[in-house]
Amino acid sequence: MNILVINCGSSSLKFQVINSESEEVLAKGICERIGIGGVLEYTPKGGEKEITQIDMPTHVEAVQNVLNALTNEKTGILKSLDEIDAVGHRIVHGGEAFSEAALITEEMIKEVEACNDLAPLHNPANIIGIRSCQKVLPNVPMVGVFDTAFHQTMPAKAYLYGLPKKYYDEYKVRRYGFHGTSHQFVSRRAAELIKKPLEDSKIVVCHLGNGASISAVLNGKSIDTSMGLTPLEGVIMGTRSGDIDPSIVQFIANKEGCDIDGVMNILNKQSGVLGMSGISSDFRDITAKMEEGDQNAKDVLETYSYRVAKYIGAYITAMHGVDAIVFTAGVGENNKYIRRMAISYFDYMGIKMDPERSEAVRCEALLSTDDSTVPVWMIPTDEELSIARQTVEVLGKK
Numbered sequence: 001m002n003i004l005v006i007n008c009g010s011s012s013l014k015f016q017v018i019n020s021e022s023e024e025v026l027a028k029g030i031c032e033r034i035g036i037g038g039v040l041e042y043t044p045k046g047g048e049k050e051i052t053q054i055d056m057p058t059h060v061e062a063v064q065n066v067l068n069a070l071t072n073e074k075t076g077i078l079k080s081l082d083e084i085d086a087v088g089h090r091i092v093h094g095g096e097a098f099s100e101a102a103l104i105t106e107e108m109i110k111e112v113e114a115c116n117d118l119a120p121l122h123n124p125a126n127i128i129g130i131r132s133c134q135k136v137l138p139n140v141p142m143v144g145v146f147d148t149a150f151h152q153t154m155p156a157k158a159y160l161y162g163l164p165k166k167y168y169d170e171y172k173v174r175r176y177g178f179h180g181t182s183h184q185f186v187s188r189r190a191a192e193l194i195k196k197p198l199e200d201s202k203i204v205v206c207h208l209g210n211g212a213s214i215s216a217v218l219n220g221k222s223i224d225t226s227m228g229l230t231p232l233e234g235v236i237m238g239t240r241s242g243d244i245d246p247s248i249v250q251f252i253a254n255k256e257g258c259d260i261d262g263v264m265n266i267l268n269k270q271s272g273v274l275g276m277s278g279i280s281s282d283f284r285d286i287t288a289k290m291e292e293g294d295q296n297a298k299d300v301l302e303t304y305s306y307r308v309a310k311y312i313g314a315y316i317t318a319m320h321g322v323d324a325i326v327f328t329a330g331v332g333e334n335n336k337y338i339r340r341m342a343i344s345y346f347d348y349m350g351i352k353m354d355p356e357r358s359e360a361v362r363c364e365a366l367l368s369t370d371d372s373t374v375p376v377w378m379i380p381t382d383e384e385l386s387i388a389r390q391t392v393e394v395l396g397k398k
């Protein structure tokens, strides 16, 4: 089957076409500046990236342009649209309604809309992506794959906040967790690599990208994760603060004379390593500064790694042990300093990074020594492939 995977944001639309038998990416790209112009980047398998300025007033034109590129006589990878067998859509928030990927129906879309309050920036955009595809590909089955679904197995003790119960009962204020597709994909692969049955495995997954979350995956199921009601909770991120004392919100509002929205903007967009370093949200820039001897850049990376280590330690406790620790996503796959600094806290347990192996970037690699008590792996995540696999699974169940 050829699966078109769509990840739709408010002004962008990322796509890949994946053949589900060979798991090859046949083409990929992104539409950006939707509604304010339009740029299509398209790369067919084995071909050059093409960048085209095309007017895209809405996501419908964006989808249409993607399909035109895919079926273009010269560089297209499909003879006709009939060769698209299904579409898999990334949906950020499925609330408590979805614990796995689901076939997209009118009723399902209503349930997703009911979660809009929980992800006001993402879910409406995801639904626009679905509606646009339905217009242009009316007869193709579509599946929604949720960022939150994998974490629906968390027990109440992991998802409840220390708040009045009515906020959970009435508004569903609880911890949900995100990056579920990645945590699921990576933990499954980790179980294969350490040669343990998934149903009998304890894996800590550190998904460290621009957004970052850590999860405890016990016997193939998420039992805890660092993001909460929204992706702001947890470890320090590119521009998000991660865990803070909630009183800081009032304190900053008073000092800076801003309202709640103003403070939330600071916590989401101006904090994290961007705010701490004053340099950049990109770990490459901060690492380069540290290598030049910049003390503040070093403090930022140490603080970041320390927070990561504390979550790893907490999740080892949550699972009564650990069979593997895995790093993934942009920072986890590339930044040797952070991986080494975070794992250095577990020397008391006999977990040891191998100096040479732990240099690895962007490829599946064992980072720890042969005599490390727990293996540390780097496993590149592939959220699109995971969405394609789940799409096929759901359609198989139909």
Ligand code: ADP
Pocket: 208, 209, 210, 211, 238, 281, 282, 283, 284, 329, 330, 331, 334, 335
């Ligand atoms: P997201 O999907 O959350 O936007 P990614 O998983 O792509 O984020 O991660 C982005 C981050 O990965 C960047 O901010 C950058 O700091 C880091 N990164 C990417 N490539 C490298 C690299 N070669 N070396 C160090 N860090 C990198």
